[in-house]
Amino acid sequence: MSPLQDIDFKTNNSKKLRVMLRKEPNGYFVHLQELITDGTYGGMYSEFSSPMHRFSDAKIAFEYALKALRLFLGYSNDDLKEANNPCNCELLSNSDQASVLSSLGLQITPTVNK
Secondary structure, X not given: OOOEEEEEEEEOOOOEEEEEEEEEOOEEEEEEEEEOOOOOOOOOEEEEEOOOOXXXXXXXXXXXXXXXXXXXXXXXXXXXXXEEEOOOOOOOOHHHHHHHHHHOOOOOOOEEOO
């Protein structure tokens, strides 16, 4: 089984998004998901971006994911406001997440198990 790390985000407009980092023998991959809010699948995450690129490390993969999310959110004048690691997985440390968030101009301090 591949090691995974989920990082959940909330946006200014109350969207809930998830970045899933997956480590494979040949690199790191990113899945972008959005929370389904109603209907039969309410409360589950639906993938809207499958991995297309392989990255050499988790930090680079995370940066790519954030840039893609912000582009997606920009179409609805939204942006990221909170980050949480629900399982506190070891692929990307909180300090590395904070470093990437800061480098992209986001004033977000990632939390764990919130």
